[in-house]
Amino acid sequence: MASNDEGALWSIFGYLISGLLIWGGIGMALDHWFDKGHHWFTLGGFLLGMGASLYLVWLRFGRE
């Protein structure tokens, strides 16, 4: 089972990164697009991405 744990470690790492990248990126794009001089969408995007990827990690690895 040790190898599976190692696999889980790297998958979790990947999920956390892509959550931040995707939703943080969408937030930044929205801020850039609306151009209101604030960065609330970026912040929201990062938080959303973090939350979603943690949820995803829980779904994949924490449910059983």
Added chain:
Amino acid sequence: MGDRVRSFQFSGEGFVPPSTADFNLPPAFGHSEYTTKPVFLVFLSIIVVSAFFIAASRKAAIVPSKLQFAGESIYSFVRHDLGEEIIGHEFMRFVPFLFTLFTFVLTNNVFGIVPFLQFPAMSHVGFPYVLALFSFFIFHAVGIKKQGLGKYLRGIAFMPGVPKFVYILLTPIEIATFFIVRPLTLSLRLFANMFAGHLLLLVFITGGDYMLHDSHTFLKILSPFSFTMGIGMTFFEFMVQCLQAYIITLLTALFIAGALADEH
């Protein structure tokens, strides 16, 4: 390196720290970027790996020679610990690829500390990119062949047992993980480790050389410490080099195993 070191001694402008410029070695002949040291090292590594394993397996005996034992140990490590343990009963199809990947990366990494070679080709990001592309295509092809294109993509994008609206949140993350982050982290991890390691050795060894030749007496006395660190870091690098060869092969095996599994 020789020119660098000499230029320190005569310039008298203080220590020039190693930078990315030290990785762009001039072509050995002509002006082509295909005749630089990393390219030759990659070809050399192919020759070394082939020669070693041909020599190790040519006279296979029941009571193995030392050479045969060494070759068989590496092979059985990849086959058993990286193939069978992780991929499961279909592992034999992937052992040739995993074995090639492991020995190729290991040899190229260790070239980073072999005297006179002393350059890890994987510190040029193009080489890890190609290796990651191989892994990328293989693990997706395996998944598509095993499960069918539609089922495979559905398995990636839609996690079972989740309310429908949550997919808006999760599907982009899943797709990005499988198609962007996985190949990217696979290659960047190897690249960054080799790059940083080589830079570290350059700092301590060219730094020690500078202190010895080109500075105050006080620094001259301290220069052995820099060389000692350089030697210590060389051993540390050897560990990192082996570890990174292991990790890229391990992750490739894990991705293949994930693609073969019906349910995630």
